[in-house]
Amino acid sequence: MKATPLSNCERRFLLRAIQEKKRLDGRQCYDYRNIRVSFGADRGCCIVELGRTRVLAQVSCELVPPKPSRPTEGVLFFNLELSPMAAPGLEPGRQSELLVSLNRLLERCLRDSKCIETESLCVVAGEKVWQIRLDMHLLNHDGNITDAASIAGIVALCHFRRPDVSVQGEEVTVYTPEERDPVPLSIHHMPICVSFAFFHQGTYLLVDPTEREERVMDGLLVIAMNKHHEICTIQSSGVVMLLPDQILRCSKITAVKVAEITELIQKALENDQKARKEGGKFGFAESIPNQRITTFKMESAAVDTNDVEEQAGEIIAKADPPSEVFASPVVHTPGTAQIGEGIESSWGDLEESEKEEAAEEEGESEAAAFECEKVETEDTSTLKETKSDEPIVLSDSEEEEVVILEPQELPRKTRTQTSIKQENPSKKAFNKRRRKKRTSR
Amino acid sequence: MAAMAMERGTAAEALVGQVVLPGDLLLLPAHYDEDAEGERLRLSAGTAPQGRLLCGPGLRRSGAGLLVTKCGLLRHRPGGGGAYWVDSQQKRYVPVKGDHVIGIVTAKAGDVFRLDVGGSEPASLSYLAFEGATKRNRPNVQVGDLIYGQFVVANKDMEPEMVCIDSSGKSSGMGIIGQDGFLFKVSLGLIRKLLAPKCEIIQELSQLYPFELVLGMNGRIWVKAKTVQQTLIIVNILEACEYMTAEQRKQALAKLSGN
Amino acid sequence: MAVEMEVADGQCRLRPFSCELGLLSRPDGSAAFLQGDTSVLAGLYGPAEAKISKELPDRAALEVLLRPKVGLPGVLERSREQLLRQTCEAVLLGVLHPRTAISLVLQVLSDAGSLLSCCLNAACMALLDAGLPLAALFCGVTYALQPDGAILLDPTARQEQEARAVLTFAIASSDRKVLMATTKGSCSVEEMQQCLAAAQRAASTIFQFYRDSVRRRYSKN
Numbered sequence: 001m002k003a004t005p006l007s008n009c010e011r012r013f014l015l016r017a018i019q020e021k022k023r024l025d026g027r028q029c030y031d032y033r034n035i036r037v038s039f040g041a042d043r044g045c046c047i048v049e050l051g052r053t054r055v056l057a058q059v060s061c062e063l064v065p066p067k068p069s070r071p072t073e074g075v076l077f078f079n080l081e082l083s084p085m086a087a088p089g090l091e092p093g094r095q096s097e098l099l100v101s102l103n104r105l106l107e108r109c110l111r112d113s114k115c116i117e118t119e120s121l122c123v124v125a126g127e128k129v130w131q132i133r134l135d136m137h138l139l140n141h142d143g144n145i146t147d148a149a150s151i152a153g154i155v156a157l158c159h160f161r162r163p164d165v166s167v168q169g170e171e172v173t174v175y176t177p178e179e180r181d182p183v184p185l186s187i188h189h190m191p192i193c194v195s196f197a198f199f200h201q202g203t204y205l206l207v208d209p210t211e212r213e214e215r216v217m218d219g220l221l222v223i224a225m226n227k228h229h230e231i232c233t234i235q236s237s238g239v240v241m242l243l244p245d246q247i248l249r250c251s252k253i254t255a256v257k258v259a260e261i262t263e264l265i266q267k268a269l270e271n272d273q274k275a276r277k278e279g280g281k282f283g284f285a286e287s288i289p290n291q292r293i294t295t296f297k298m299e300s301a302a303v304d305t306n307d308v309e310e311q312a313g314e315i316i317a318k319a320d321p322p323s324e325v326f327a328s329p330v331v332h333t334p335g336t337a338q339i340g341e342g343i344e345s346s347w348g349d350l351e352e353s354e355k356e357e358a359a360e361e362e363g364e365s366e367a368a369a370f371e372c373e374k375v376e377t378e379d380t381s382t383l384k385e386t387k388s389d390e391p392i393v394l395s396d397s398e399e400e401e402v403v404i405l406e407p408q409e410l411p412r413k414t415r416t417q418t419s420i421k422q423e424n425p426s427k428k429a430f431n432k433r434r435r436k437k438r439t440s441r
Numbered sequence: 442m443a444a445m446a447m448e449r450g451t452a453a454e455a456l457v458g459q460v461v462l463p464g465d466l467l468l469l470p471a472h473y474d475e476d477a478e479g480e481r482l483r484l485s486a487g488t489a490p491q492g493r494l495l496c497g498p499g500l501r502r503s504g505a506g507l508l509v510t511k512c513g514l515l516r517h518r519p520g521g522g523g524a525y526w527v528d529s530q531q532k533r534y535v536p537v538k539g540d541h542v543i544g545i546v547t548a549k550a551g552d553v554f555r556l557d558v559g560g561s562e563p564a565s566l567s568y569l570a571f572e573g574a575t576k577r578n579r580p581n582v583q584v585g586d587l588i589y590g591q592f593v594v595a596n597k598d599m600e601p602e603m604v605c606i607d608s609s610g611k612s613s614g615m616g617i618i619g620q621d622g623f624l625f626k627v628s629l630g631l632i633r634k635l636l637a638p639k640c641e642i643i644q645e646l647s648q649l650y651p652f653e654l655v656l657g658m659n660g661r662i663w664v665k666a667k668t669v670q671q672t673l674i675i676v677n678i679l680e681a682c683e684y685m686t687a688e689q690r691k692q693a694l695a696k697l698s699g700n
Numbered sequence: 701m702a703v704e705m706e707v708a709d710g711q712c713r714l715r716p717f718s719c720e721l722g723l724l725s726r727p728d729g730s731a732a733f734l735q736g737d738t739s740v741l742a743g744l745y746g747p748a749e750a751k752i753s754k755e756l757p758d759r760a761a762l763e764v765l766l767r768p769k770v771g772l773p774g775v776l777e778r779s780r781e782q783l784l785r786q787t788c789e790a791v792l793l794g795v796l797h798p799r800t801a802i803s804l805v806l807q808v809l810s811d812a813g814s815l816l817s818c819c820l821n822a823a824c825m826a827l828l829d830a831g832l833p834l835a836a837l838f839c840g841v842t843y844a845l846q847p848d849g850a851i852l853l854d855p856t857a858r859q860e861q862e863a864r865a866v867l868t869f870a871i872a873s874s875d876r877k878v879l880m881a882t883t884k885g886s887c888s889v890e891e892m893q894q895c896l897a898a899a900q901r902a903a904s905t906i907f908q909f910y911r912d913s914v915r916r917r918y919s920k921n
Contacts, residue, residue, distance in 0.1 A: 002749055005557055007545045008585035009663070013623040017669045024673065040810045041737040045769070047809070052725045056809060058769045084765055085743025085805035087726050092765055135770050137807060139741060140724040284809060285718050285734045293684075293920055296913030297718040303853055303902040305712050312893035460915045463791075463828070464836035464873040501793075501833075510793060510833040512914050530918075531831030533728040533747065535797070561747045561800040597798055686920060 003089035014216050032208045037268040038287035044160030048152040052142035057152035058135050059160035066129040074121020075131040087141040109224040113232035117186040143210035150193040191232040194254040196221040198240045223254045227262045457517045461509045468506040497526025530630045534559045534659035536595035543657030546586045559659040570604035572612035587618040622665030712853030721829045729830020733822035737812035742826035746802030759794035765805045787870045787880045793833040813856040814842040816868045837873040839906040841899040867895045871903035
């Protein structure tokens with residue numbers, strides 16, 4: 001999917017408008033768009049809407065061994081993903097520069113600023129610490145992903161509660177939410193990123209650029225600050241050269257904006273906390289506005305299932321009984337079975353070796369035996385045959401194991417697959433690929 | 442229940458002006474009389490249509506009647522043989538022959554320009570398809586320019602082709618759109634509303650200040666007014682028109698003209 | 701959020717549903733579907749330009765991506781993507797848009813049981829919102845079989861864990877045909893037929909919900 005190209009007339013108009021200090025949506029140069037924070041039913045889940053840019057954040061935790069260099073500190077892991085639904089140009093799996101730079105910036109903002117107390121995440125020094133994982137997903141791209149993601153990240157971290165633990169000597173008890181209330185993370189301060197877009201070689205600047213403004217900007221300056229006026233991160237990118245007093249001016253604007261945003265965040269967190277404590281309704285369903293015509297809600301509805309059993313009984317009675325053609329499978333080793341016989345293969349040289357296969361290891365077997373359908377003689381729907389327990393050695397090398405699989409699909413065609421293992425075959429379980437063919441598609 | 446009745450099919454006339462969903466079967470008058478012992482049922486608009494019944498966007502012929510394929514409001518036009526179609530809100534444009542659209546030039550490949558029209562493929566436009574263009578007198582088109590043209594070839598199997606002249610060789614308003622002004626995108630339903638004859642929105646806007654307006658069927662609108670501020674106002678009003686009722690619009694315009 | 705349990709006189713309950721259409725500005729169609737505390741956001745682009753390697757000469761190439769909230773997509777997501785893709789292809793009239801790509805992205809916002817049926821519902825609403833041509837609508841219904849044989853409609857996460865089997869069906873709106881069925885756990889043929897029949901009943905309620913929400917959407921025209 002390709003993004004729509006920007007036409008010359010749009011570019012010229014936007015630059016002209018910025019020269020006259022006018023923005024498309026009527027904002028002033030230093031105004032932010034509307035910020036809306038909504039929380040999910042799970043702890044640590046929130047969606048932040050900055051204008052039309054939408055970011056989802058979720059915090060989760062897990063007990064892991066600590067890093068060897070820091071045995072008494074917890075582990076923090078941050079990940080921002082640009083979902084393919086966010087914009088037409090984003091495709092899955094391609095690590096673009098934008099994604100890498102955003103991730104790096106958010107890591108510096110949240111990790112290097114030491115806003116989370118990692119020492120408090122230690123459970124047993126050197127053995128068990130909490131790993132806090134923050135996943136962010138961009139759902140809609142309308143500019144200024146950095147700010148939206150940083151707000152979402154810090155809100156989710158403040159909203160999250162980790163299970164309570166107690167340590168008695170060597171024993172660690174992790175309490176479920178029912179046994180003991182989960183505890184919040186200890187967060188020192190809330191760093192928030194504020195982005196400035198520069199135009200006309202640094203002459204004009206705009207706070208919180210939209211996607212169109214980002215396309216025509218010359219450079220971007222991001223300052224992450226907390227409400228105590230401490231700069232956590234500062235980054236400048238693009239082709240613009242900034243003067244020191246421009247940067248100072250930006251940091252002053254940042255201080256004002258961060259104070260406003262922090263207040264908004266605190267209020268949102270308080271509202272959610274109150275709703276949960278008083279037993280009111282919370283979660284995404286509550287944050288959907290009722291008045292819009294694009295939303296619709298339905299209360300819990302009952303479905304009548306009174307005579308379902310009779311209906312089902314009728315259907316079964318009318319249906320043909322399942323044919324009893326296939327015999328019960330012959331079980332060779334745990335996890336493998338054979339139904340029917342294969343058809344003679346017609347590949348000259350490999351005729352002998354095709355019927356023989358290396359046996360499966362004794363150690364591990366596949367998860368569950370599964371039912372197979374009736375085998376018709378025209379279609380070869382053969383499972384892998386496993387013969388006796390001794391492996392058939394086809395080569396002298398102990399490190400290689402060559403497995404030749406049964407023919408599938410058509411009797412004329414045969415296919416062989418070889419897989420080479422690095423280790424001693426007896427150590428690792430080798431999952432053979434099962435060829436199950438559905439006779440009717 | 443109404444839901445079950447839908448599956449057997451309901452008369453098309455009964456649903457005109459109501460919301461229909463994909464999978465609904467609409468029965469046409471000629472087949473509707475199966476229940477009434479062979480007696481032909483009335484309905485002035487639909488009885489034994491003289492011409493051919495036109496099955497418009499959102500509908501497909503299927504056995505007994507018309508199958509609805511898009512959700513929206515069912516509309517009917519009685520003229521000729523009659524026409525039924527579904528009025529749906531959509532953002533994505535699919536090229537249709539004869540539509541006038543605004544395209545953005547993305548590449549110049551030899552004799553042909555490649556234009557992005559918002560569909561699934563870029564459209565091609567020959568440099569000779571402009572009024573007064575000859576091999577020596579090529580139009581001055583750069584990458585990123587806006588062009589207003591119409592489709593001569595647009596079907597699902599071929600790459601769409603555009604021209605900027607009509608059948609008699611005159612440009613009739615098509616061609617390269619000027620340098621100033623602003624381009625923005627709205628939904629296709631709004632464009633159709635704006636292109637309807639005697640559209641109120643355009644009339645009310647024209648009383649504010651003079652402006653130039655080009656509407657492309659692919660959802661793109663180009664506006665140019667005297668100042669940047671006026672252009673922005675028109676852009677914002679047109680974008681908001683999607684979800685505003687007539688009263689809200691009149692209030693907004695009154696506020697602006699009061700300024 | 702109140703969780704509804706099965707009522708003893710043979711009635712099953714669906715959790716409170718909500719849906720929002722067209723909430724994202726960039727995708728061609730988008731929908732958020734909530735069933736109780738389970739919510740899924742679907743965004744759709746199409747018909748758009750396809751990569752040469754992926755385009756099909758006679759119909760549209762549909763690609764479904766399901767993203768979990770935490771971690772990278774794994775095998776479970778891939779198998780669910782295949783189920784969703786097959787269901788969508790069964791109703792989508794792809795022959796009207798050959799050599800194009802339609803890409804449907806689903807993001808799990810919260811998972812409190814019946815996730816696959818929530819994904820199916822969100823996918824159908826996104827297809828509706830984008831205005832793609834469909835031959836019918838579809839909806840997803842999940843049933844859980846308790847160890848004592850009772851069936852539970854629209855189970856929560858805890859009910860799914862305690863159940864003997866969890867069955868999910870995709871039901872089409874034309875004649876209530878079954879488009880997709882997937883089960884986890886073991887159940888007898890009679891129990892599966894019972895759940896299927898019950899799912900067809902529940903589907904009527906869900907289709908009425910679709911109709912009402914689309915009616916509301918077009919109420920201003």
